Amino acid sequence: MRRINSMYGRIGMLRRVSEKLTKQSSDTFLASHSFSTHGGYGGDGELQQNNSKVKIFDRDLKRIHRDRAAWLSSRHKNNSFVDAVADNLLDRLEDCKKSFPTALCLGGSLGAVKRLIRGRGGIEKLIMMDTSYDMIKSCRDAHEDTLDNSIETSYLVGDEEFLPIKESSVDLIISSLGLHWTNDLPGSMIQCKLALKPDGLFLAAILGGETLKELRIACTLAHMEREGGISPRLSPLAQVRDAGNLLTRAGFSLPGVDVDEYVVKYKSALDLIEHLRAMGETNGLLERNKILNRETALATAAIYDSMFATEDGTIPATFQVIYMTGWREHSSHQQAKRRGSATVSFRDLHKQFGGQSES
Amino acid sequence: MVRLSRFLLKDAGNVIDKTLSEILVCPLSKQPLRFCEKTKSLVSDTIGVSFPMKDGIPCLVPKDGKILEEESEASKA
Numbered sequence: 001m002r003r004i005n006s007m008y009g010r011i012g013m014l015r016r017v018s019e020k021l022t023k024q025s026s027d028t029f030l031a032s033h034s035f036s037t038h039g040g041y042g043g044d045g046e047l048q049q050n051n052s053k054v055k056i057f058d059r060d061l062k063r064i065h066r067d068r069a070a071w072l073s074s075r076h077k078n079n080s081f082v083d084a085v086a087d088n089l090l091d092r093l094e095d096c097k098k099s100f101p102t103a104l105c106l107g108g109s110l111g112a113v114k115r116l117i118r119g120r121g122g123i124e125k126l127i128m129m130d131t132s133y134d135m136i137k138s139c140r141d142a143h144e145d146t147l148d149n150s151i152e153t154s155y156l157v158g159d160e161e162f163l164p165i166k167e168s169s170v171d172l173i174i175s176s177l178g179l180h181w182t183n184d185l186p187g188s189m190i191q192c193k194l195a196l197k198p199d200g201l202f203l204a205a206i207l208g209g210e211t212l213k214e215l216r217i218a219c220t221l222a223h224m225e226r227e228g229g230i231s232p233r234l235s236p237l238a239q240v241r242d243a244g245n246l247l248t249r250a251g252f253s254l255p256g257v258d259v260d261e262y263v264v265k266y267k268s269a270l271d272l273i274e275h276l277r278a279m280g281e282t283n284g285l286l287e288r289n290k291i292l293n294r295e296t297a298l299a300t301a302a303i304y305d306s307m308f309a310t311e312d313g314t315i316p317a318t319f320q321v322i323y324m325t326g327w328r329e330h331s332s333h334q335q336a337k338r339r340g341s342a343t344v345s346f347r348d349l350h351k352q353f354g355g356q357s358e359s
Numbered sequence: 360m361v362r363l364s365r366f367l368l369k370d371a372g373n374v375i376d377k378t379l380s381e382i383l384v385c386p387l388s389k390q391p392l393r394f395c396e397k398t399k400s401l402v403s404d405t406i407g408v409s410f411p412m413k414d415g416i417p418c419l420v421p422k423d424g425k426i427l428e429e430e431s432e433a434s435k436a
Contacts, residue, residue: 133413137416159420159422
């Protein structure tokens, strides 16, 4: 696979550099498995995890995508979808009486989160983390331009799957549309939980299974017609029922999940692709077909238009966002009572409230 | 005025931010990091990897880490 990549010009160059480093750091990579999910996950689970760790996404490619998104987003100033998601996420801070002095912001739409905090949640120190250096750099430059010094911001380049944060050191972790590109989402969430102080909050927004279903259908049809087969073009996305499981598996208490659907209208399918590029959300699957025929691309756009176009000629694209919230355990949280410790039976409850219920 | 502050920050880029120095650990071993003045990088002694700092921003992605050669370890010791 690496040989084929070397024919791809500048992407090949970047790959070769990282290859050198992987050779050097390959030993550390082997060591990393035993460290990445230490504590709270169970020793016997670890060995199995090493063998079954599936690599779905190409993380190096995602870094390159995010670099490109950093360059493109300087042109696409109004990204209303991303702003809406970040706003919704930060609104949840208003619902909490607690204030969060130290906050960590993981990848995704960093700039939007930072811009839209506006003093919510009582955040004093903000740490921005992303896998791409260019993205962090452009965030820092934007910060210096606005001269907004009310929140002390620090910048850091890091990988969500290998969180370089000490245990119990941050009050709040926010990730807006960043975690759906991790290979090991449960592992990342466990590391996030460990990094949180007791009674710390984890807020994440990830894309759900219904996202871009129109694009998925159009791509599949076009491919089947033109090439007689399909290759994965859309990444596997979480379902709502999985989100709840993820939170409990990571060990968060008081988990909460809710879903929101946003329909964004574009003038053409190409505009949709441009927007995805600017957000850094283009195809990052390891199994992807690296060649896209011009005819297939045009066929996709045509099918999209004919199947889904609205009366005024624009095409809609659905983005389903799943918001997850979880807290790190603390003695003040509600706990389920021990089995057999019930003091009131259901029969008594039914007698008390029976007149009001329907059954 | 903004340009001036940017230049000042660039000079201070070699010193690690106080908030970060309290919170950062090695991404692979979760052990504390040491700031090496000579190479302007963060060193994780437990596994012998150094992570670079570009323009004051620590790059703690495992891919960016360089395994320290034995000679430089000897010179530090």
